[in-house]
Amino acid sequence: MTAAGGAAMIVLDRVDKRFGDHYAVRDLSFAVAKGEIVAIVGRTGAGKSTALHMIMGVMPPSAGTVRVEGLDPYADFKALKGKLSVSFQTDRLLPWRTAWENVALGLQIMGRDAPTRRAEAIRWLENVKITGAENVAKYPHQLSGGMRQRVSLARALAVDPELVLLDESFSQLDHVTSKALRSDFTELVRRVKKTCVLITHRIDDALEMADRVIVLAAPARLALEVRVRPEDRADPAWLRDRHRRIAEAMGGEEAPAEEVADGLRH
Numbered sequence: 001m002t003a004a005g006g007a008a009m010i011v012l013d014r015v016d017k018r019f020g021d022h023y024a025v026r027d028l029s030f031a032v033a034k035g036e037i038v039a040i041v042g043r044t045g046a047g048k049s050t051a052l053h054m055i056m057g058v059m060p061p062s063a064g065t066v067r068v069e070g071l072d073p074y075a076d077f078k079a080l081k082g083k084l085s086v087s088f089q090t091d092r093l094l095p096w097r098t099a100w101e102n103v104a105l106g107l108q109i110m111g112r113d114a115p116t117r118r119a120e121a122i123r124w125l126e127n128v129k130i131t132g133a134e135n136v137a138k139y140p141h142q143l144s145g146g147m148r149q150r151v152s153l154a155r156a157l158a159v160d161p162e163l164v165l166l167d168e169s170f171s172q173l174d175h176v177t178s179k180a181l182r183s184d185f186t187e188l189v190r191r192v193k194k195t196c197v198l199i200t201h202r203i204d205d206a207l208e209m210a211d212r213v214i215v216l217a218a219p220a221r222l223a224l225e226v227r228v229r230p231e232d233r234a235d236p237a238w239l240r241d242r243h244r245r246i247a248e249a250m251g252g253e254e255a256p257a258e259e260v261a262d263g264l265r266h
Contacts, residue, residue, distance in 0.1 A: 008067075009034045009163060009195045010055060015064035017050050017220075024050040026220040028064075032197060034162075037189060039198045039206035042216035043250050051216070052167055052199050056086060068163065082110060085161040089168035091152040093140040099151045100125060100136040106159040124154040127188055146177035153185055157194070164189065166198045170205060182209055203246050207239060215249045224249035 010032040017025040025047040032038045042048040053059050054066045057073030057080065066072065071079055085106070093102045103121035112120070125136050128150040140148055149169065156164055170178040186209045189196050200206055206213045210228055217223035226246060232238045 007034055008032065009036075009069060010197065011065070011067045012051070012054070013065045013067075015051075015054065015061045015066060017047070017054065017059070018062040023047075023220045025054075025061075028216075028220075028222055030214055030222065030225070032195060034195055035193050036212065037186065037196045037198065037210050039200055039210035039213045040216060041200055041203060041206045041213055041246060041250065043201060043218065045218050046216040046250070047218075047220035048199050048201075048216050049167065050220075052165060052197070055197065056084070056165060082159055083161055084163040084165060085156040085159055086165045086167060087149075087152050087156040087169045089171055091140070091148040093148055093151060093155075095140050098137050098139055099130065099143065099147075102140070102151055103155045103158050106155060110159060120158055121154070124158040125151070127157070127192075128154045129184055130154070144177075146173055146181060149173060149181060150184075153181075157188075157192070162195060164194050164196045166196065166200075168200055169198075171200065171202065178205075179208075185209075203243050203250075206246070207242060208233065213242075213246060215246050217249055217251050 008031040012031070013029050015025055015028045016023060028047070028051060040048045040051060050059075054061055055068060055073060057068075057077040060066075060072075060074040066074070068080060069083060073080055073084075094105070097105070100118060100121040103124055104117040107117040107120055122136055125131070130136065130147060130150055135143075135147075140151075143151065153169070170182055173181065182205060198205070198209060207228060213224075213226040213228065214222065215224040215226070224246065226242050228242075232242075
């Protein structure tokens with residue numbers, strides 16, 4: 001299977017995941033091209049987090065195949081070390097480490113020397129718009145929620161992964177903070193040419209960030225795919241229509257489509 005726009009970084013082919021008699025994912029197939037940003041959207045219980053966990057190599061499929069860069073992420077977990085990174089819903093920062101020390105954690109695990117770790121950590125903090133000696137030396141409890149999540153994203157990018165996975169990374173932030181961070185992160189990921197898969201239940205996040213939206217609906221099935229071009233984001237009528245279609249495919253409305261269209265315009 002190939003992905004639109006070029007060679008596939010991720011391939012799921014007829015994947016099932018069962019827990020006892022319950023299907024968390026059923027007959028799911030899709031591919032993600034290198035350099036593509038893909039959002040997987042669904043309500044609770046639709047299987048989106050399970051799909052992400054199989055891509056991460058945390059669990060194997062019950063049937064079908066999952067491949068990341070041609071490798072089985074579960075069986076070849078060590079071979080993919082450093083090639084993918086994850087940012088979660090909560091920032092998961094270590095409270096005893098400063099902002100730059102948290103960002104440097106992955107580099108330390110990879111065996112980089114101390115001067116390189118510090119320089120790279122500060123560079124990535126600057127990339128996510130955290131600057132100044134005072135800010136990079138702050139501990140997590142001294143940072144706002146938005147700044148902590150920026151540190152988390154910088155940590156994910158600092159190891160220079162080919163694939164970045166986001167698990168509801170913006171959902172706990174207020175609307176203004178979340179919107180600013182989504183915009184900054186999307187611009188950065190496109191600039192450094194990373195492949196990104198975003199898990200979210202929020203349709204506006206998906207339409208704002210992704211090149212393609214994959215919609216999952218219970219019981220654990222692929223319900224819809226929507227391709228998003230830059231010019232589509234500037235078209236309120238298109239946004240309202242796709243928001244409605246995605247909401248219907250998910251099995252219910254998530255937010256007024258007019259509010260989403262207005263939010264993406266401004």
